């Protein structure tokens with residue numbers, strides 16, 4: 001179990017399914033209060049219920065479309081109204097399992113699908129970070145973890161839009177960390193760090 005998360009408030013986007021659900025369970029097991037945020041509201045409710053029942057933890061479900069700025073602001077407000085603080089944001093929501101591993105070559109990708117991929121996987125980070133940063137700055141602490149992908153290192157044929165979006169996650173994260181460093185004094189930067197994680201595919 002991870003230490004130091006007791007009573008922390010963690011928002012997990014895309015928490016209704018897959019790896020996001022596992023993050024929610026992990027935070028709850030470590031004693032954190034979990035905001036399960038997902039576009040699939042019934043799935044978010046289900047995971048919040050699991051967390052409460054299995055780990056005797058505090059949790060709430062938030063319906064969010066990370067591609068919509070107002071929706072992400074509503075998510076942050078809900079977390080703040082209910083739990084009074086926001087300590088951790090896991091930007092995990094993405095279009096991933098709903099597209100085939102081999103979607104096809106560059107010529108076969110519909111421009112509308114490209115746009116939605118960028119709106120969710122990249123603009124979603126932009127909106128979610130903007131939604132929580134005022135609170136984290138006020139608190140003078142907070143952690144944002146953005147989920148990237150190992151595919152960005154060597155490419156992965158058949159889903160160029162997905163891989164491109166995940167490469168963007170890394171540049172976004174490094175830049176956000178630098179911007180925050182410039183704005184903050186040293187001690188504050190130590191307590192607020194952006195991070196990106198590259199997973200296998």
Ligand SMILES: NC(=O)c1ccc[n+]([C@@H]2O[C@H](COP(=O)([O-])OP(=O)(O)OC[C@H]3O[C@@H](n4cnc5c(N)ncnc54)[C@H](O)[C@@H]3O)[C@@H](O)[C@H]2O)c1
Pocket residue numbers: 013014015016017018019020037038039040064065066067091092093094095096097098120147148149150198199200201
């Ligand atoms: N599964 C893997 O092998 C793998 C490997 C590398 C990276 N990743 C990354 O890890 C993360 C989770 O992967 P996963 O396998 O659990 O994916 P998944 O597709 O199973 O889950 C994605 C979640 O995001 C939610 N979501 C989708 N669009 C949304 C939106 N607009 N607003 C809010 N929520 C939305 C979905 O409802 C779902 O709950 C993703 O960022 C993915 O790119 C996964």
